[in-house]
Amino acid sequence: MSMTENAAEDVDLLIIGAGPAGMAAAIEACELGIDTLVVDEKFHPGGQIYAGLAGGAAFDRSVLGRDYLIGKNLIDRFQACGARTRYGAFVWDMTPDNTAYISTDGTSRMIRAHHAIVATGALERPFAFEGWTLPGVITAGGAQLLLKTSAVVPQEPVVLAGSGPLLLLLATQYIACGVSVAAILDTTPAGNRLGALRHFARFIPTALAAKGLAMLWKLRAGGVPILSGVEDIAALGSARVEAVRYRRGGEEYRLPASCLIVHQGIESETRLLRAVNVEHRWDNVSRSWLPVCDDFGRTAIPGVSVAGDGRAVLGAQAAPLSGRLAAIDAARALGRIDVETRDRLTRPVRAQLGKASRGRGFVDTLFAPSPTSCDRLPGEALACRCEEVTAKRVREEATRSAANINSVKSRLRCGMGPCQGRYCETTVRELLLRHSGSTAAEIGLLRIRPPIKPVGIEEIIALGVTELPPEARIPGVLPR
Ligand SMILES: Cc1cc2nc3c(=O)[nH]c(=O)nc-3n(C[C@H](O)[C@H](O)[C@H](O)COP(=O)(O)OP(=O)(O)OC[C@H]3O[C@@H](n4cnc5c(N)ncnc54)[C@H](O)[C@@H]3O)c2cc1C
Known part of the structure; x- marks a missing residue:
């Protein structure tokens, strides 16, 4: 007897997320002859970094830089690889038997996968401060998404505040678009610079270092003031942000702003992994919980792997490599290749991943969130x-x-x-x-209570759960 009136669709490999990790995993899996379905809540492939490259608004995308444009090659290969795709499809729950609950156009479906690769990327770290909920305050990721997908730039004067490479990258992209950036208020803790120094020798010969220096040079040439040692950011205004207040060197300053763009780094998005009870470990540098997995991204939950920034934030070069590792190992788990073949195929990929991750120690330590980041948060914020x-x-x-x-x-x-x-x-x-x-x-971590994003109750009812095995539960209704 079926568990539900609407039987679950079966698939060999389900990949959740069509970012660099998910796309590369799908290409590899299809080459190994695996029936693969890729789902993404966005309407086009590309993930965060390549958002808008396939199907965004028409504008001269060269302003977004070479690292962005090279994503076209990966997207083209993905679109030609033979994987089935479902876009606008949000996975709102997963159960340990590898059933994913997916909402598309107001209808939910169940997909049961023999193996799942969770490639859901990263989220921006929340940045709470006085006035952070005022209209006109937006995160760097949100602002960049508006630019990449809809060619939208903020109204001047624009102030950027916080810490992390994305903030600097966005400022260079705005300069290329002709937007004037009034200032970057750099809240990177001074102590981080000292800590990062011990990783400097490994960092300096890497491509990451070259990119960082190029960004700083562009900002300097564009006349953007980068004010380091900034503390106590506050967005001021009645109906929307009108000014930014901050402290620097013991003095208080104000800058007029129509738009305040904030960023405090990114952290792995692991809620679906938590939903299937994947163990997590605390990482004291990123001050976040990371999924426990082996070198291939395989977790202790049978048939569940993780790839890309969802495994650990290693950046856009590393994400496709960890996607490939997870896909090759999934082929072994699905019985398509033996362990020796897996090890032979993954050896060069692992070496490339090691190379792509070089220099991360410097970046991660330099932009590490401070344990005291919330100390100055006013009580009423x-x-x-x-x-x-x-x-x-x-x-x-x-x-x-x-x-x-x-x-x-x-x-x-x-x-x-x-x-x-x-x-x-x-x-x-x-x-x-x-x-x-x-x-x-x-x-600890917040316990996941599905749905992880709102879906209509009628969608859950329409799933038509009629009969439950003893260990199962009605998704989104009974506690896990
Ligand atoms: C906001 C933001 C902006 C960034 N911008 C840049 C940049 O400009 N340059 C750069 O070098 N790096 C950037 N990064 C880092 C870069 O995105 C990553 O290093 C790299 O893209 C990671 O690839 P990924 O495939 O792991 O994840 P992502 O590219 O994040 O892709 C994950 C995909 O999973 C989908 N997804 C997530 N949850 C679900 C779900 N429940 N159901 C269905 N689909 C889901 C998302 O829609 C997304 O398409 C950015 C990161 C963030 C968070």
Whole structure:
């Protein structure tokens, strides 16, 4: 008897995410003769870095730089590789038997995969500060997506604030578009520079270093002031942002701004992996939880692998390589190749991945988030914007009881809103770490309650679950 009225579709290999990792995994899998389905919530392949290259607005994309344009080759090879694709398809839950619940055009379907590669990339770290929810404040990733897909640039004066390579890259792209950047307010902690120095010798001969220097040169030539040592950013304005206030060298300053673009690095998006109970480990440099997997990206959950930035943020060069490793290993798991063939095929890819990851130590340490990043967050600032939970309430909760993020969620509701923790989990965790005296392991990760993004209840009902095996649950309704 079937478990549901709408039987699940079967597929050998399901790849979630059509970014560089997912596309490269699909090409490799198809070459090995595996029936492959790739799903992505976006309407075109490319992921974050190559967004808009396949199907965005028409404009002169050379302003976005060479690293962007070379993505066309990967997209073309992916589109010709023979993998089946489904776009505008959001995976809102996965169960440990490798069933994915996918919403497309208001209808949900189940896909049961013999093997799944989760290549869901990374998310920007939330950046909470006074006034961060004012209209006109946008993240660098969001601003860049508007540029890449819709040729939209912000209204001047534009101020960029925060830390990380994406902020610098976006500023160079704006210069190339003729947008004037009033200033980059660099909040990178001074101590990070010292820490990064010990990785300098390995970093300097890499392509990453050349790119970094080229960006700094372009910003200098474009006359963009980069103000280091900035603290206490605040967006000021009544109906929308009108100015930015910040402190530097003990003095307070203000800059007029129509748009404040903020960024504080990116972190692996692992919610689907958490949904299937993949173990995670705390990484003290990125101050984030990373999935535990082997060199091929295989997790301890049978038939579940991870690739790309979702495995660890290693950048756009490394992502396709980890995608290929996961696909070759999936072919072994599916019985298409033996272990020796897998090892022979993956040896050169592993060597390339090692090379592509060289220099990351410098970048990761230089732009590492500070453990004190939330110390100056005013009590009335929102930590969780969906449920309007202030920093003060989280701090009070931290000192009141054993600080586990899930008990704080039950009491304050942060993480229960439409974003399901995407925009608050990191901020809440940092506040708890500072004010409770608990360790990251004690605080833990938010438990995943499907759907991980809102879907209509009628979609869930229409799945028609009629009969459940003892260990199963109705998706999105019963607790895991
Ligand atoms: C906002 C942002 C902007 C970036 N911009 C740049 C840049 O300009 N230059 C650069 O060098 N690096 C950039 N990076 C880093 C770069 O994107 C990565 O190093 C690289 O693209 C990672 O590739 P990936 O395939 O792992 O993930 P991604 O490229 O992020 O692709 C992941 C894909 O998975 C899809 N997805 C996620 N969750 C689901 C789900 N539940 N259901 C269905 N689909 C899902 C997403 O829509 C996305 O297309 C950026 C990262 C971020 C987060």
